[in-house]
Amino acid sequence: MKPTGAACWRCFAKSEAFAKRPEKAQPVGAALQKAKRLQRDPRRRSKVEMKKAVNPMKTVRMKSSQLKGMTGTLAQNITKNWLIGLRQTNPAILDMFMERDRLPYRSLLPWSGEFAGKYITGAYYIYRMTLDESLRSYVLNFIEELLSTQADNGYMGCFSKDCQLTGAYSQNPEKSGETWDGWNHYHIMFGLLLWYDETKDARYLQAVEKAASLFIKTFFNPETGAKRLVSIGFAEMNLAPIHVFVLLYHLTGKQEYLDFALEIETDIADEQAGNYIQHALNGLEYYQCPKPRWESIHVILGILELYHATGRDYYRQVVEQIFWSILKTDVHNTGGFSTTEQAVGTPFKKGPIETCCVIAYDALGVDIFKLTKDVRVIDFLERAHYNACMGFWSPTGRWSTYDTPMNGIRVANIQDIVFQSRPGSPELNCCSVNAARGIGMYGEWAVMQDEDVLYINGYEDADFETEDGISIKITGGYPAKNSVTVTAKGYTGKLALRIPEWSEKTQINVNGNTAAPEACSYFVIDCDGETKAELVFDFTTRYLKGAEDFDGCTSIFRGPILFGTDVSLAGGYDLENLPVLNKEEISAAAAEICGEKICIPLACGVTLCDFYHLGETGSQYVSWLKLN
Secondary structure (H helix, E strand, O other): OOOOHHHOHHHHHHOHHHHOOOOOOOOOHHHHHHHHHHHHOHHHOOOOOOOOOOOOOEEOOEEEEEEOOHHHHHHHHHHHHHHOOHHHHOOHHHHHHHOOOOOOOOOOOOOOOHHHHHHHHHHHHHHHHHOOHHHHHHHHHHHHHHHHOOOOOOOOOOOOHHHOOOOOOOOOOOOOOOOOHHHHHHHHHHHHHHHHHHHOOHHHHHHHHHHHHHHHHHOOOOOOOOOOHHHHOOHHHHOOHHHHHHHHHHHHOOHHHHHHHHHHHHHHOOHHHOOHHHHHHOOOOHHHOOOOEOOHHHHHHHHHHHHHHHOOHHHHHHHHHHHHHHHHHOEOOOOOEOEOOEOOOOOOOOOOOEHHHHHHHHHHHHHHHHHHOOHHHHHHHHHHHHHHHHHOEOOOOOOEEOEOOOOEOOOEHHHHOHHHOEOOEOOOOOOOOOHHHHHHOHHHHOEEEOOOEEEEOOOOOEEEEEOOOOEEEEEOOOOOOOEEEEEEEEEEEEEEEEEOOOOOOOEEEEOOEEEOOOOOEEEEEEEEEEEEEEEEOOOOOEEEEOOHHHOOOEEEEEOOEEEEEEHHHOOOOOHHHOOOEOHHHHHHOOOEEEOOEEEEEOOOOOEEEEHHHOOOOOOOEEOOEOEO
16 A cells, blocks of 8 residues: 555556556546536536436345355455454554544554544445354453544544644644544445444444544534645545545435545546546546546546535546446456556556555445346456455465565564554554455455345355345355355345356256356346256366466466465476466366366476465465466
8 A cells, every 4th residue: 555665656657557547648538528617616516407317236245154164264364363352452542532632642654544434334344244243242241442532623533733734743833734534534424424324323323424524624614714635635534534534424315525535526627636537538448547547546536426425427427437447458367457456557567466455446346236137247346355355365265465466575563664653553554454444344245135136146055034035045166166155035026147258158947947047148037036056167178368467378267266376386386387287177177176276287297276265375476477
């Protein structure tokens, strides 16, 4: 998220991708002209335009949840080895708020205040997927302490009174543009809204509204001549509250929250803030905009919520253009987004693939699926989950990475970005507190529902009971194995089973009736009480040809899994001198379950392994290989 050296955020303005951006995007089309007009004067928006867009797609909430595959095992390990106990092992995560006005001031990062928010957010998604009561209890106690630190005026940051929402450090209150205080508040407010949705504890919503009131008093107030939010600097981070303000509008119906979000939209039109709307409506790729950083994805999430709040179609056009642009130009073989923390226009360049970048883009993917019901979005989320997201965790759940390269070494973030470590928070950094969300989001898309259809998107072994009393059982050992059985009891209605784009020859048997559904579609079943569907996916080996930094190399896939090898699996070969592998042999070789690993042993002595387990002992690994 914030590395040193060549990847430092202070150096992005000098990057090649930044230099390639258009000098000035030329407006085209009626939609863009209308968008620009509304951005200049949001108060001119007509009442007729302000209609909510109906979005019936939602995540199915579970009454009981048992994930029995690799995701469930990792989630349990993350819960017991990382999430529970974090307050005690890294006490500064809350003490930095308690001591913000005490001398001497703590030495903090611009983004230190995000840690608590990202932590409760990640814990929420893990909890919703596992329903682990010990985790719920621990996090609610954590939130009690967090709420106790909120200032009387609503401030929930970690900087002194003179620096609240100014962009200044406590040590130098006169110098703005140094901190990410708006961003820090966004993550805390978002996390509290999630837990409000879970608990219905009114105090959580009240705390968020109290912080929102401080923003409203501080920015965009014509009576007081208050400054604009963009003025505090780091716009791609500090404008992120647009997302939570529209969520507040959805929850409360209070117009002041939508008005504030529309003012932030005006700020977004500034080039220093990314000008995403104009550039997307111009048809430009995301990497060509002035601020193609990953943090901006949270601003884009806010733009999507504006579509749901107002029904204005240009918001939808912008967000869809950005999502598909990134998927086309900047998603790696692992499903991970970003090169050196931003979009650069190619997935074939070496550079850090940051954990936080992957999570932000995955979150956008979940919302895009709810909007479009496009199977390709879930195919992407699945690839990202089993490779990029699981790959940035140690299987122990004890540590995660900042960067999970396509070829390289897995380094714990507490080593890789150790500059973020502080007294009292030796293990806290932007990625360590965020990584749990990457795994927990599986529960956001695995089982979904709209008004009249229940969607099964995830096929890992599980026993679910929905809050509506529907029993869903999934067996078969997916993704290691390609045969899956889905049984639904207590459900009358349409059941939609995802047929991935990569499964060209799927076979399905439903209550004794067989079919061969098309790839990249949903196979819809009319259920009446109890339904049993047996699916056999096409695990034909697929190959992705490399280019640029990986020219002459190929990546290997079966189902959603990316395969590679590491020093321990290379059959005695040095990784730099691996034999050229034969595609025909790879395609014909059977996969084996080796403990928790999915392995493909080859005659030459090299064993291919699922990306999640590559290099788990600290050895070097490769996912780009030379094949013939």
